[in-house]
Amino acid sequence: MERRIKKVAVLGSGVMGSRIACHFANIGVQVLLLDIVPRELSTQEEAKGLTLASPVVRNRIVNSSLDTALKTNPSPIYSKSYVKRIQTGNFEDNMSAIAQCGWVIEVVVERLDIKKTVFEQVEQYRKPGTLITSNTSGIPIHLMTEGRSDDFKAHFCGTHFFNPPRYLELLEVIPTAETKPEVVDFLLHYGDKMLGKTVVLCKDTPAFIGNRIGVYSMLALTHLVEQMGLSVEEVDKYTGPAMGHPKSATFRTADVVGLDTLVNVANGLTQNVPNDEAKEIFQLPSYITKMVENKWLGEKSKQGFYKKVKDEQGNSVILSLDLKTLEYREQEKVRSVTLEATKPVEDIRKRMKVYEKGTDTAGMLFRAMHYPLFEYVSRRVPEITEDFYRIDDAMRAGFGWELGPFEVWDALGVRETLDKIRAEERRLPGQQGEVSQWVHDMLAAGCESFYKVVDGVRHYYDIAAKGYRPIPGAEDLIVLDHIRDSKTLWKNSGVTITDLGDGIINCEFHTKMNTIGGDVIQGINKAIDLAETEYRGLVITNDGKNFSAGANIGMIFMMAVEQDFDELNMAVRMFQNTAMRIRYSAIPVVVAPFQLTLGGGCEFSMHADFVQLHAETYMGLVEFGVGVIPGGGGSKEFALRASDEYKADQIVQNTLKERFLTVGQAKVSTSAAEAAELGYLQEGKFGITMNRKRLLADAKAKALELANAGYVQPTPRNDIKVLGNQGLGIVYLGAASMRESNYISEHDQKISEKLGWVMCGGNLSEPTEVSEQYLLDIERKAFLELCAERKTLERIQHMLTKGKALRN
Template sequence: MEPTLVEKKIQPEKSKTRSAKRTIRKVAVLGSGIMGSRIACHFANIGVEVLLMDIVPKELSDAEKAKGLSLENKQVRNRVVNDSFQNAIKSSPAPLYHKSFASRIKLGNFEDNMKDIAAYDWVIEVVVENLKIKKIIYDQVEQFRKPGSLVTSNTSGIPIHLMAEGRSEDFQRHFCGTHFFNPPRYLKLLEIIPTQKTDQPVVDFLMHYGDLYLGKTTVLAKDTPAFIANRVGVYSLMRTLQIVEEMGLTVEEVDKLTGLVVGRPKSGTFRLSDIVGLDTTINVSNNLYEGLPTDESRNGFKLPTIVQKMQERKWLGDKTGQGFYRKIKTPEGQTEILSLDLNTFEYRPQQKARFETLESTKSIENVKDRFAVLLAGRDKAGEFYRRTFLDIFQYVSNRIPEIADELYRIDAAVSAGFAWEVGPFETWDAIGVKKVVQLMEETGKKPAAWVYEMLQCGHESFYKVEGGQKQYYDIPTKSYKAIPGTEEFIILDNLRGSGKKVWGNKGATLFDIGDGVLNLEFHTKMNTLGAEVVEGITKSISLAEKDFAGLVIGNDGANFSAGANLAMIFMYAIEQEYDEIDFMIRQFQNTIMRVRYSAIPVVVAPHGMTLGGGCEMVMHADRVQAAAETYMGLVEVGVGLIPGGGGTKEMTLRVSDRIEAGDVELNALQNTFMNIAQAKVSTSAQEAFDLDILRRGDQITLNRSRLIADAKTAVLDLVEQGYTQPLPRKDIKVQGKTGMALFKTGIYGMLTGRYISEHDAKIANKIAYVMCGGDLSYPQLVSEQYLLDLEREAFLSLTGEKKTLERIQSILQGGKPLRN
């Protein structure tokens, strides 16, 4: 299995920052609860050795008594940390990029293993939110830590300076708050909260390390209650609940209004609250109300009646079995999800929510372009958006300089911590700063004085882009400045209108990203690979071969690509236009092979969902620069097809190469066959190495914002190494009828055992036929084109199957796979 990019780069001499001499090889995590164990897992993800510790139990459990164990037994003494760690690695979503990374974590307890931190570079405290207990832990840390080692706290509610009181000078200089958000692997925010005594190089190091190595959006926060993200995010949530109560909206209506339409998690307010746990929100909100006596909007943290009732009933969400939603089993044994009626406080069947304002935004793809339309709505949706948006705009403008000196920090923290696609100031910009101020005044609200000063100076936006770099409005200087730390990022949105566009059509745009490198971006719905994208790939390679050094294929969408345009295939299949389908497949195959056999290096930069044709494109790149959170797989079987864009061919080629390296032939073939037949998808880029989708030489980027820049570097590396155009392969070993006999026997056994349907068996036989090279009498060598022709014929034949069309229709209409 390939090491991650971070494991390769974690050499101090390669870092360019002033704090480069500090190297993190070992991290001790104190506290193994939900956050502690998952923080430990994320450090293990990047190749760091971790020591995870927790308390020693005071009493034996019944199971331990039955085994005759004593309190001195090591198994008993580590019970708390063992149980927590096992729960973490079994949890979903998985906290580890790969299960094997669990071996990088050692387990221990505070009494036996605290002395071991003397060998560790960084100690992270993640114990219960109790200052007295934390200080006891710090007494022990102070006793054993080596001078100069970092000590940080993951607290979300206790002032950082209070935890540092009474500690030694060296401790205080190296002490800081490092507030991760749960789950640490997936949520990008890491708030860095120094005290007045924290050394500046320590702060600089943590900001850099969190960004480059942990893949985080690192935000410098002040030591104020709840820091930045929770201060703004919880206020926004509680005000939303208060307004919902005043307007009499339903649970379903609110989740529809606060989900994907405004660029926030699709779960919406109430479903997300059930997932996170209402008790967490209540605790933070109560603490903020008590701790912010001078906040002009303090009442926004008061619990609305609906939340108080939920708290009294202990309906706290998924952890208590019910919250704003409740899952039940019907008399027929079916699962049904009921919604809470906020008036009667009884559960009822879900009701469909519909608003004219939302209907009017269905054709608007860009989230930012929807906001003005949403606020202008004349129905209850429009009223809801005006009340909630204008309220949060006023609140964030008043938080500067209290919680942050720069406005971009608030946007970065809220977006990364609460998974908002667009931060509050960015949203305000999208609607128009002047327009929003006018709306606020009409409703009796006013932003902070600095907003008026900004407008009076002739500046009408909080952000602007110059030379491909995003800049923010700096309040003290009344001018625009580059956002620190983003100089090395290549954000494609920032290149629009900057003269960097080289070519484009409706579905793709080609940018010059500097140093002789082009970048091809898709922007179709879900980045599906239709005719426009295919044209874009061939055009981009042609232009790059003529005038440039190389090409990156990557985008800033939510996902790299959902695969082929199924709707088009379905339409042609229904109309029995098989010549058109054949032409589409042949054209896509030729395009994918063009990626492989171009005269310039092509690096593909996948992220998020990278399925079907998107995965096939990845597999044919000269090199892959994948985001850590990339979910790749050949999933065509799910819609009754086989990988037809070179995927089946390429997997067969890779099996052939492994056989040459000494692997057992039929075993290797069978394992790869099962990956395709079961439509396996990696749960991380790291797992894609196991599926043979990624190969030696491919790299992983932890911070998604750095992906395009890292891919560009990969192109330039290939150029520097003396890239030579490869030749099509004619030496792929296939098994012929020998292999087919094995597969037919296995498939028949699965069918008779009722593990698969007859249609599944038909698809599986098609895959086996291609991978074995068709009706060849004996194992022999074949060419790529030979396998591509077999692949195309198999794909085409399956589009004529009624059950395949039923599967495609199910995906297109409801997004659910059909097993028929």
């Protein structure tokens, strides 16, 4: 029977429960969020004459928790309008409503007795076949089902979401011996495709996979800090992005998560892994014990490894903790020859080789961290999982590592690293200098790496079979890294065009931040040329961290400073023409953006036949920040879309104003859903992919669908209604009023007037229908005029040097 989840019950509305509820609302599911009933009235409730029987009091805890979650930044929900999908209530009055839910998720306090009490209530009301899962981070799953019915046990599982559930990709699924296989299969599938998660199947072992390995790695480092006499800022500099870890690195991450959380997991592991050869690692260093005693828990207590204070001038300064004296001091500048050597190496696997060879403190720390980690993870197979690739999945998705430990080991060379592990002098508790026997067996079988790619599909070494097998589900994905070498059709310095099969090709950017310059413009046009003559459709996307940060403003700055306006005019015209080719080519063009999609990246998306975007896409026309208007067709496009929205019975200036403000205020969406609300996407011309790994495959499928449907090349528009002076008067008056009230600068006013000029079609005496080319021409003229302004050049230079907007 096909299982469909229409409504989910979330029991417990704390930090995790409320955010899990929001994420289910994000994907369109109705949510019932319940919590306990208060036992006492608040002061405000007493003042209002309320009683414990008042509905508003009985639901105070759940409503307050949800309200707190919705106020957090970044938001747990894609759009404020989605909140209506969440119904709140309490365990006493509303538990019977779970009978209408297909999935019940328990997220109450981490105490087995309380969880068992909740499950006893659940069993009274749930219908047979309803899924029940616990979001515990460490309590053994099998203990929770004691005393429950066979049907309850058959449909019960652990589902450990990582916090925050919207943003962290990891979802651990932990079945018991009684869980039906089809229930596990459903959760793996649903978590992947619907919730957008990297779903990792775990054994019911302490801390499962993510926290077992992640906390080991973090605490091993805290012991190395003492051995090597390292400072907080040194560790965070060495263990951040250069190592393929998040910017928050180690100690900053501990502050964000909360030292008490780290300590609770560590203490649980100390008690529950008596046979772990490295169990002493989970015993906390004295400086962490002292910090917990002092309640220096990180952000939640306003101080941890770092502390923000005001200096004598009133400026905010972040101090770091001296781990020897436990006193806060100014941070010291960290310099490293090894880190400098890694900077130009963009390929993370090649960078690992450079890092490992470092001869300074950073290189020593890299080796001292990784060699025991390789040993440790090899020994956890098959204890915590039969398949080692799940450990890599968990570390990438739950801890933000670019490469999991086995992937790093592969990058360094499996066989070459064995002798280094044995020879490493700096040893951690439990470290024996020898990896698990199955690694030696793998090498003896002639398998020199943990992973390899075969015909574009990633395989892993199967320990039982002593050979390689495809990673389950990998055949459904398209990974450019896996096909680029054999499927490249054409490339230049900024673009690679790849054959995706079935008549669809892909155009990939790989400039810094995927900015758009002459090489990218050339590549897109070449891709369209190829697709029109030899293929059936084109996808534009890449495997970078961001889709595109927009146009290469450094190039614009150089031309403008040198007053080479003929050259700049030609460059802007080429940009516009490329956007128009994306829209008016003879083949379907699907753009698949994700993460930052700004400026020109947004403009190209707006001109596509279809936009298949990841749920986490932050899209916007942000040109005001560098002193210009959108010049790659974005200003024209918003004028066109406003025209299509004008209705005879409405005040059309209001529609124009809404579109104008989206650009004028440089609004960037906080999700794909909000991109649609801001007008960057058009109804019926976009789709949202929840799982980033599936984005390219989904985009290819859409391009193929459009081609199979008999794609017909559209005709350029010449029926765009612009308001002329009727609209300009409102724009100019609004800008002047904002300037007078000091909301905007004089230069902001000038940019606003230029944008209004384009969107209103210039100095026209009455509303008129114009062509796209007419609007592109005046858009380009306004863009060039702004590039001649000194204050625009100041803004561009500030963005290039400081990385943030200047308001001058």
